[in-house]
Amino acid sequence: xxxxxxxxxxxxxxxxxxxxxxxxxxxxxxxxxxxxxxxxxxxxxxxxxxxxxxxxxxxxxxxxxxxxxxxxxxxxxxxxxxxxxxxxxxxxxxxxxxxxxxxxxxxxxxxxxxx
Amino acid sequence: xxxxxxxxxxxxxxxxxxxxxxxxxxxxxxxxxxxxxxxxxxxxxxxxxxxxxxxxxxxxxxxxxxxxxxxxxxxxxxxxxxxxxxxxxxxxxxxxxxxxxxxxxxxxxxxxxxxxxxxxxxxxxxxxxxxxxxxxxxxxxxxxxxxxxxxxxxxxxxxxxxxxxxxxxxxxxxxxxxxxxxxxxxxxxxxxxxxxxxxxxxxxxxxxxxxxxxxxxxxxxxxxxxxxxxxxxxxxxxxxxxxxxxxxxxxxxxxxxxxxxxxxxxxxxxxxxxxxxxxxxxxxxxxxxxxxxxxxxxxxxxxxxxxxxxxxxxxxxxxxxxxxxxxxxxxxxxxxxxxxxxxxxxxxxxxxxxxxxxxxxxxxxxxxxxxxxxxxxxxxxxxxxxxxxxxxxxxxxxxxxxxxxxxxxxxxxxxxxxxxxxxxxxxxxxxxxxxxxxxxxxxxxxxxxxxxxxxx
Numbered sequence: 001x002x003x004x005x006x007x008x009x010x011x012x013x014x015x016x017x018x019x020x021x022x023x024x025x026x027x028x029x030x031x032x033x034x035x036x037x038x039x040x041x042x043x044x045x046x047x048x049x050x051x052x053x054x055x056x057x058x059x060x061x062x063x064x065x066x067x068x069x070x071x072x073x074x075x076x077x078x079x080x081x082x083x084x085x086x087x088x089x090x091x092x093x094x095x096x097x098x099x100x101x102x103x104x105x106x107x108x109x110x111x112x113x114x115x
Numbered sequence: 116x117x118x119x120x121x122x123x124x125x126x127x128x129x130x131x132x133x134x135x136x137x138x139x140x141x142x143x144x145x146x147x148x149x150x151x152x153x154x155x156x157x158x159x160x161x162x163x164x165x166x167x168x169x170x171x172x173x174x175x176x177x178x179x180x181x182x183x184x185x186x187x188x189x190x191x192x193x194x195x196x197x198x199x200x201x202x203x204x205x206x207x208x209x210x211x212x213x214x215x216x217x218x219x220x221x222x223x224x225x226x227x228x229x230x231x232x233x234x235x236x237x238x239x240x241x242x243x244x245x246x247x248x249x250x251x252x253x254x255x256x257x258x259x260x261x262x263x264x265x266x267x268x269x270x271x272x273x274x275x276x277x278x279x280x281x282x283x284x285x286x287x288x289x290x291x292x293x294x295x296x297x298x299x300x301x302x303x304x305x306x307x308x309x310x311x312x313x314x315x316x317x318x319x320x321x322x323x324x325x326x327x328x329x330x331x332x333x334x335x336x337x338x339x340x341x342x343x344x345x346x347x348x349x350x351x352x353x354x355x356x357x358x359x360x361x362x363x364x365x366x367x368x369x370x371x372x373x374x375x376x377x378x379x380x381x382x383x384x385x386x387x388x389x390x391x392x393x394x395x396x397x398x399x400x401x402x403x404x405x406x407x408x409x410x411x412x413x414x415x416x417x418x419x420x421x422x423x424x425x426x427x428x429x430x431x432x433x434x435x436x437x438x439x440x441x442x443x444x445x446x447x448x449x450x451x452x453x454x455x456x457x458x459x460x461x462x463x464x465x466x467x468x469x470x471x472x473x474x475x476x477x478x479x480x481x482x483x484x485x486x487x488x489x490x491x492x493x494x495x496x497x498x499x500x501x502x503x504x505x506x507x508x509x510x511x512x513x514x515x516x517x518x519x520x521x522x523x524x525x526x527x528x529x530x531x532x533x534x535x536x537x538x539x540x541x542x543x544x545x546x547x548x549x550x551x552x553x554x555x556x557x558x559x560x561x562x563x564x565x566x567x568x569x570x571x
Contacts, residue, residue, distance in 0.1 A: 083468065
């Protein structure tokens with residue numbers, strides 16, 4: 001069943017080091033396709049580390065793998081993903097007259113992809 | 116590793132806006148690669164050690180086929196001149212010398228120039244214009260700051276040496292004990308690798324930064340704040356009052372702020388509120404606010420575009436003079452609305468990072484790409500130039516995040532040209548083509564003289 005979460009794309013050390021190897025290389029693709037989630041949310045959605053989930057909003061959808069974080073580190077109902085092509089798939093083009101697309105705190109639906 | 120090792124001292128890392136200029140690099144001249152770094156952070160190490168000269172890469176390609184540099188420059192110039200609305204985008208991983216060439220090309224073809232600032236600290240640039248900037252160098256922060264507040268930023272992962280070189284553990288003239296002489300506050304919606312550094316961690320509700328900043332402004336001015344502030348923002352009144360007392364009573368306070376303020380809803384209102392708070396605090400003490408800039412020379416891009424056009428980014432030359440309007444002349448908007456009909460992308464990868472709609476349009480128009488590595492943008496480019504890496508292979512000037520210019524000390528030569536050299540070639544040819552076009556219609560005055568000179 002799909003559930004709504006707030007997605008926070010951002011920078012991470014691994015994203016920074018892997019982009020130096022090349023954005024078309026496996027490590028960068030893997031890093032930018034890893035979704036960090038509140039472990040309690042993962043338990044509720046019956047997800048374990050490495051499970052594939054689909055993120056969907058009005059703009060598009062993308063498939064990523066989830067990774068649990070301590071509930072006190074990431075607020076309930078939020079998830080973090082390093083910037084990259086998957087997060088761009090969910091970014092709306094409207095900039096509200098600022099030039100900056102809404103790139104953080106995006107509301108998306110998350111659903112488990114059955115094995 | 117061969118024995119033909121060259122040691123480069125005081126090299127500069129251009130991976131992030133810290134632009135650390137105290138690196139020691141060990142270069143294997145036989146293999147053309149850096150084999151050891153001293154003083155580099157995890158990002159800097161990857162920046163230097165992963166830098167290789169790809170032997171099978173071509174310096175110039177048209178539609179995926181290898182061509183001569185002259186052919187590629189001709190095709191790039193023709194593409195820009197034939198377009199009705201050519202745009203230039205990127206620039207924050209180029210030297211300032213290359214940036215000025217790119218601005219000149221945009222001016223000549225009456226196109227549009229925008230930098231990655233527009234999807235980074237563009238909202239900060241807009242707030243600077245509206246509110247003003249209480250600023251300082253990072254040297255002043257190191258020597259004087261006793262209250263350091265990071266807001267919506269995670270420097271431990273984005274700018275790993277920021278703490279040690281400038282703001283937390285750095286020992287300065289009036290901060291001889293480093294961290295012991297400072298209070299560090301981090302405001303972030305989630306726990307990050309930066310959080311352990313802070314004396315005080317403030318974790319607001321998501322999307323409530325503006326409300327908190329405005330409440331702090333009210334408290335600084337001695338006004339009453341609504342009783343339900345904690346319910347609204349997730350931060351108690353006691354915490355806010357404590358922070359206000361610390362801010363008013365410090366000797367030298369500094370805000371460092373990041374994408375946590377510029378990228379969510381509110382954008383330039385969030386950054387404007389923070390800059391206004393810094394201004395308010397100068398009634399009581401010395402307080403400054405600095406954006407944490409991401410790319411190595413994004414600050415240079417703001418400076419160069421500003422000194423050449425009067426505006427920092429999102430600048431349009433369609434009418435023959437510069438106009439500034441983010442939301443209209445910003446690249447995401449121009450592409451998403453399908454307005455641009457050719458694009459020159461320099462040291463950036465919008466095909467990877469932009470919204471889907473903008474990427475779709477980018478893929479439908481001819482793209483000229485200048486990059487040091489293969490990217491989604493360069494892979495599909497009509498004309499693709501492989502250029503050398505600034506700071507590692509080419510010299511030039513970059514601006515640190517506090518607007519201090521630094522000269523680059525390159526480590527070894529590259530078979531690929533620098534982006535300044537390529538852009539100079541495109542500029543020369545674009546100028547010739549535009550003058551020929553004017554001359555054909557009966558050039559007058561200076562244009563006629565310039566056209567005659569070219570024909571000579």
